[in-house]
Amino acid sequence: MSTEQLAPPVASLGPAGWMRKNLFSTWYDALLTVVLGSVLTLAVFRVAEWSLTEARWGVVTANFRLFLIGTYPVDDAWRIWMSMTILSVFAGVSAAIYGGGAIRTLSAWLAAGQALLGGLALVSGMGPAVAGALLLNATAVGIAFMAGLRRPVSRRTLSLAWLASVPVSVVLLYGIGGPALPIVGTNLWGGLLLTFVLAIVGIVLSFPFGVLLALGRRSDLPVVRTLSTAYIELIRGVPLVTILFMASIMLPLLLPGDIRIDQVIRAMAGITLFSAAYVAENVRGGLQAIPSGQIEAAHALGLSTIQRNLYIILPQALRAVIPANVGLFISLLKDTTLVTIIGLLDVLGIGRAVLAQAQWFGAHMEVYLFIAAIFFVMCYTMSQASYRLEAALGVGKR
Amino acid sequence: MPPWRDVRVLRIIAQIAAVLVVLAIGLVLWGNLTTSMARSQLSFGLGFLDSVAGFEIAESPIPYRATDTYGRALLVGLLNTLLVSLVGIVLATVLGVLVGVARLSGNWLVNRVAAGYVEVMRNTPLLVQLVLIYAVFLQLPGTTNSIALPGSIFLNQRGLFVPRPEIEAALGPWLTFVAAAIVVAVGARIVSSRRSAAGRTTRGIGLIGLAALVVLPVVGGLVVGAPVGLELPVLERFNFVGGLALSPEFTALLVGLVVYTAAFIGEVVRGGVQAVRRGQVEAALALGLTPSQTLRLIVFPQAMRVIVPPLTSQYLNLAKNSSLAVVIGYPELFNVSRTAASQTGQPISVIVIVMAAYLTISLGTSLLMNIYNRRVQILEQ
Numbered sequence: 001m002s003t004e005q006l007a008p009p010v011a012s013l014g015p016a017g018w019m020r021k022n023l024f025s026t027w028y029d030a031l032l033t034v035v036l037g038s039v040l041t042l043a044v045f046r047v048a049e050w051s052l053t054e055a056r057w058g059v060v061t062a063n064f065r066l067f068l069i070g071t072y073p074v075d076d077a078w079r080i081w082m083s084m085t086i087l088s089v090f091a092g093v094s095a096a097i098y099g100g101g102a103i104r105t106l107s108a109w110l111a112a113g114q115a116l117l118g119g120l121a122l123v124s125g126m127g128p129a130v131a132g133a134l135l136l137n138a139t140a141v142g143i144a145f146m147a148g149l150r151r152p153v154s155r156r157t158l159s160l161a162w163l164a165s166v167p168v169s170v171v172l173l174y175g176i177g178g179p180a181l182p183i184v185g186t187n188l189w190g191g192l193l194l195t196f197v198l199a200i201v202g203i204v205l206s207f208p209f210g211v212l213l214a215l216g217r218r219s220d221l222p223v224v225r226t227l228s229t230a231y232i233e234l235i236r237g238v239p240l241v242t243i244l245f246m247a248s249i250m251l252p253l254l255l256p257g258d259i260r261i262d263q264v265i266r267a268m269a270g271i272t273l274f275s276a277a278y279v280a281e282n283v284r285g286g287l288q289a290i291p292s293g294q295i296e297a298a299h300a301l302g303l304s305t306i307q308r309n310l311y312i313i314l315p316q317a318l319r320a321v322i323p324a325n326v327g328l329f330i331s332l333l334k335d336t337t338l339v340t341i342i343g344l345l346d347v348l349g350i351g352r353a354v355l356a357q358a359q360w361f362g363a364h365m366e367v368y369l370f371i372a373a374i375f376f377v378m379c380y381t382m383s384q385a386s387y388r389l390e391a392a393l394g395v396g397k398r
Numbered sequence: 399m400p401p402w403r404d405v406r407v408l409r410i411i412a413q414i415a416a417v418l419v420v421l422a423i424g425l426v427l428w429g430n431l432t433t434s435m436a437r438s439q440l441s442f443g444l445g446f447l448d449s450v451a452g453f454e455i456a457e458s459p460i461p462y463r464a465t466d467t468y469g470r471a472l473l474v475g476l477l478n479t480l481l482v483s484l485v486g487i488v489l490a491t492v493l494g495v496l497v498g499v500a501r502l503s504g505n506w507l508v509n510r511v512a513a514g515y516v517e518v519m520r521n522t523p524l525l526v527q528l529v530l531i532y533a534v535f536l537q538l539p540g541t542t543n544s545i546a547l548p549g550s551i552f553l554n555q556r557g558l559f560v561p562r563p564e565i566e567a568a569l570g571p572w573l574t575f576v577a578a579a580i581v582v583a584v585g586a587r588i589v590s591s592r593r594s595a596a597g598r599t600t601r602g603i604g605l606i607g608l609a610a611l612v613v614l615p616v617v618g619g620l621v622v623g624a625p626v627g628l629e630l631p632v633l634e635r636f637n638f639v640g641g642l643a644l645s646p647e648f649t650a651l652l653v654g655l656v657v658y659t660a661a662f663i664g665e666v667v668r669g670g671v672q673a674v675r676r677g678q679v680e681a682a683l684a685l686g687l688t689p690s691q692t693l694r695l696i697v698f699p700q701a702m703r704v705i706v707p708p709l710t711s712q713y714l715n716l717a718k719n720s721s722l723a724v725v726i727g728y729p730e731l732f733n734v735s736r737t738a739a740s741q742t743g744q745p746i747s748v749i750v751i752v753m754a755a756y757l758t759i760s761l762g763t764s765l766l767m768n769i770y771n772r773r774v775q776i777l778e779q
Binding site: 223224241249255334348352369372383 | 409412413416417420427430431433434435437438440504505506507508511517518520521522523524525526527529530533534536537714718719721722724725732736739745746749752753756757760761
């Protein structure tokens with residue numbers, strides 16, 4: 001016999017009741033609410049007053065181009081917007097094909113972010129062309145989304161397109177020489193562009209290393225296990241700055257004499273070496289989460305070690321660690337600010353360079369708050385998306 | 399079975415191959431390194447540690463002059479790193495627990511404010527936070543218009559001035575009172591557990607021990623005089639005299655590290671407390687434990703088990719993140735080593751020493767925390 005459970009009665013508290021329950025339930029609760037509430041109100045008023053009357057936001061708008069793309073040549077800036085268009089279109093289509101909330105949220109934010117930057121570009125006098133390009137990209141996300149809904153492409157095609165977009169973007173940004181796409185050296189890359197390039201290159205390149213290290217750490221060959229463990233613990237035991245510093249000094253020395261690499265490449269190498277250890281630990285978590293029955297079944301079917309890893313273990317493990325890797329990407333994005341210390345002009349480096357101009361002397365708060373706000377919007381969005389992804393994949397529910 | 403099908407043989411071959419590959423890469427890199435170092439006239443060696451550093455270090459816990467050696471300069475950096483890390487860990491733990499408790503609070507406002515704090519801290523780079531805090535510091539009023547905080551604490555452009563605890567002559571006699579208090583408390587504890595084992599009531603005995611712990615030291619203080627005095631900072635004509643002066647760099651770094659790490663610790667604490675199943679608390683209350691006993695005996699030990707491992711990594715992060723102080727000019731290990739590296743012409747030796755130092759700190763801390771963790775985990779059985 002089944003008993004039907006009745007839902008609890010809906011509490012009709014009303015605003016007053018809600019406040020009594022959530023803000024003034026006891027006398028110390030009420031005291032806390034009043035004290036915290038007044039401090040908060042005062043602080044909000046003070047900050048609003050400062051930012052509306054005293055703050056010199058001109059430092060941001062006057063240098064907006066630098067914050068966005070650093071010293072990338074003005075005439076070639078279209079190449080950046082073009083690679084953003086590719087990203088926008090693919091993101092829109094992906095949002096349509098993969099119905100998950102996380103990818104849709106990210107795509108929506110990609111559109112909103114570009115629209116916002118476009119608006120700022122218009123205000124800051126970067127010219128209507130740049131603003132138009134960014135706004136066009138924002139709409140491209142929506143158009144691609146609609147198109148993807150109407151005429152779905154296969155996931156395989158989409159994955160291949162994403163893979164192909166990497167070399168295309170590199171060619172677009174770096175160039176191949178010649179009049180159409182002159183080479184723009186990475187020493188000219190800066191601002192948000194550099195921040196993103198460093199973070200994306202870091203996570204993409206470190207991924208294969210990380211997977212290999214994780215497999216190595218769980219290997220039953222003692223030598224392989226020791227080497228992998230030693231690498232992971234060594235990297236995780238030292239701060240990123242020391243690795244960046246090491247990379248910027250050592251890499252030129254480690255390469256044969258006739259190869260020159262500039263600071264950006266050195267930073268990329270440092271970040272990759274660093275994040276590989278963290279990817280490895282994430283992947284290890286995913287490997288440990290696989291039920292041993294899966295591995296036994298693979299043995300029973302007579303699969304070789306390589307087949308077992310490729311077809312049984314890794315697909316499940318990597319799927320489980322997607323949210324953790326989004327988290328890693330977020331911290332990597334924040335950590336790219338450290339390249340300022342070895343003299344690169346990422347968005348923070350640009351900010352410090354701008355503050356060195358006599359004209360903007362003392363506008364520290366404005367510059368740093370602007371940079372903090374950029375990071376907050378990007379990282380908060382991604383972390384929310386990763387929570388949704390986690391829920392969708394059911395990772396937390398084991 | 400032929401040897402090339404024998405798993406045992408294959409395993410050995412695979413491992414030898416792995417070693418050979420690593421060795422080969424290492425040899426190639428080493429070859430490149432030595433040739434390019436010879437070309438750019440760099441060298442290895444630790445000889446520079448004994449030569450004169452020739453640069454000043456703004457603050458140091460041990461005496462240091464520009465005429466001291468590089469070895470001593472690096473030691474000063476290491477001590478500064480340890481100092482800011484240790485103080486930071488203590489303060490971040492306190493603030494972090496507060497944040498975690500606030501996140502668990504039923505008060506909507508407190509809960510939301512704590513959540514907002516955590517999100518802002520976690521989603522902006524620490525480096526940006528540090529330069530921002532330092533910028534705030536530099537905009538503070540000058541010495542004569544210092545911001546006076548309760549408890550003789552003064553804040554101005556030149557730093558934070560706080561009272562300094564001083565050991566008074568009465569400390570020795572006072573400690574005998576403390577010892578007496580401990581003896582009484584331990585005695586009460588033993589009596590209490592004996593009675594409890596014999597099935598008799600223990601009511602009031604715990605209270606006696608607690609009272610002894612509080613009352614005896616206070617009485618002692620009244621009888622022999624205060625054991626620890628406070629030297630207050632006093633504003634003289636141009637600057638504060640007396641007390642403990644914390645430089646703007648140190649204070650900004652400490653504040654930055656503490657507020658940043660506290661957000662993460664707050665989440666760790668919240669996760670740990672929430673990981674204790676509701677049924678545990680209900681069962682404890684049903685068994686007749688008081689709410690404070692429930693917290694102390696049921697919730698806390700189980701939460702600690704979840705909290706300790708991620709807490710360890712937060713402590714380690716704090717220590718490693720102290721290296722970011724280089725942007726605001728606090729002379730910690732990385733900052734000093736960077737100066738040393740550029741001056742000595744032996745950057746590789748310097749950076750290897752520094753990495754080894756950080757590695758030792760990291761591994762040492764995880765070792766200690768693992769030992770503690772094992773003690774906490776044993777409660778499970």
